[in-house]
Amino acid sequence: MHVSEPAVIAGVSMGGYVAQQVAARHPDRVHSLILCDTKFAADTSEARAGRADLAARVGRVGQRILAEAMIPNLLAKAPTVESPSKRNAVEQLLHEMITRQPVATIQAALAALGQRPDMTAAMQQCDRPVLLICGAEDTITPPAVMQAMEELLPQGRLLVVPEAGHLVPLEAPEIFCEAVLAFLGLPVAVEG
Known part of the structure; x- marks a missing residue:
């Protein structure tokens, strides 16, 4: 990493696993963390097997099986997305994001998710401010x-967003952005 001063590292879901690795490997380069809809724990053997099965199905059927x-499971059942047309737009965006990925990329990502280490002990040592956001x-x-993650972090702070699922930035973007700006000590724009 070529960062001249400590940076704010943020990650959502899989990106949260990457952010945790950065914090553990380069703590001197991390000012603070924003972890959204992610966890410290490694996959269970059952979850790893499920990912391997899904990767095999993607290989046989294609990307749409992953989207389906x-x-x-990604979106709340009663989402903050105000209207059916907005929810449909979010679902369509997710479908396009998933189905545009090459099969090999999806399979590699699923394998990497299954093989990621448990970060609980490493994150307990994190002495940086950490904003946790969860639907x-x-x-x-x-x-x-x-x-439970918040309780383990010396400087952890949790925001649970009502009516949001696994993708708070897409489901409740205003709440997400306001929380991040407040955490960073930046002004929050208020529409008037």
């Missing part, structure tokens, strides 16, 4: 998981 399997309806990383 994932999208219903109240996140079934992939439920609020209880992120509450």
